[in-house]
Amino acid sequence: MNMKKAMALLLICLLGLSVVGCGNSKSADTAASSQEKKSITVGTSPIFKDIVAAAKEDFDKDGYVLNIKVFDDLVTPNIALQEGSIDANVYQHGPYLEQFNQNKGTTLAPYNGGLVKYFMGVFSKKIKNINDLQAGATVSIPNDPSNRSRALKMLQANGLIKLKDGAAMPTKLDIVENKKNLNIVEMDVMKLVSSLDDVDCSTINSVIAVQGNVDPKSAIALEDKAESDKYSIVIAVQKDQKVDKTIARLETALKSDKVKKFLEEKYKGAIVPLF
Structure with a gap:
């Protein structure tokens, strides 16, 4: 085998290893991105904490855990969400969230439509x-x-x-x-x-x-x-959480028949479910 053929063979082998390495890296990244967060913390207010608590039993199945953190003001839950110390919050309507983003420079977003009004x-x-x-x-x-x-x-x-x-x-x-x-x-x-x-x-x-x-x-x-009708309560998340599977699980738990029954019995028409 002459020198040119030997160099060519070596180059082919190196390229092959590089492709395999990249493939493994991509597979690892894909696996990591597909993993769901099993435990989340949701911020809420004294007003809506009972509604979130009513969804906890359905969320807490198959190894999932819903932690509820109650805030006593309307500002801190959004700051905590922006900073990442909580995963979502449930306490505000869409217009308030939009105005908050404008005033505070935050980049929070509603997860789908309203839950209740x-x-x-x-x-x-x-x-x-x-x-x-x-x-x-x-x-x-x-x-x-x-x-x-x-x-x-x-x-x-x-x-x-x-x-x-x-x-x-x-x-x-x-x-x-x-x-x-x-x-x-x-x-x-x-x-x-x-x-x-x-x-x-x-x-x-x-x-x-x-x-x-x-x-x-x-x-x-x-x-x-x-x-x-304009002021329905939303799940607020960071913008990159719009496709988060665990937040989708939270939404499903909040929109259950169990929560609807709870709303009807406790609030006597003061809160209207939108599901």
Whole structure:
């Protein structure tokens, strides 16, 4: 065998080993990517923790484990998700998530469509009819952007204020007419029920109302149904988790007949399942 033939044979052998090595590497990568995460941590709020807990038994089969972490505010669950200390969260509606991404520079996304929806109403311990609201009355509303705009739109729909035309996410600065000179006070959504002792009325969503022992059917005014349809609660994930099989398992557990029955029995119409 001359030198040229020997070099050619050596080169062929080296190329063959390289191809085999690459093939093994790709196989390993594929195997790793196809593995499901068996244990996940889902963030939620005191409002929705019972709903997530109702899905745990179905999720926790075949070696899977659903850990539930409850946060006491509306910001930290999204920060934790962005940073990767939790795998998903269940507590917010789509408009809030979208606004959060814009304000905080996060890149979170809803996993498919909404799970449940609720409605917003005006509640009071002092009056029985929205038309009885006196001049100078105090009204408490949520202080986060999406729920605040929702509350202001509801006050407008019920003839209490008028907002600037075209304000998609209105604030108090967009109020162009306030004939009763209402004192509109913003606060955390978790404090709205307790504020009923101090204000004339409050704009509260039905979930928070029922968990605060306020009958959601006692609302003296409601938002338009078309408006409430926009605010369904979603599973939030990082964008690259949109095809995560374990998150799909979480969604299936949350959309079970068991969870639907739980919602019907506990919330008495305050939360409407969308499955």
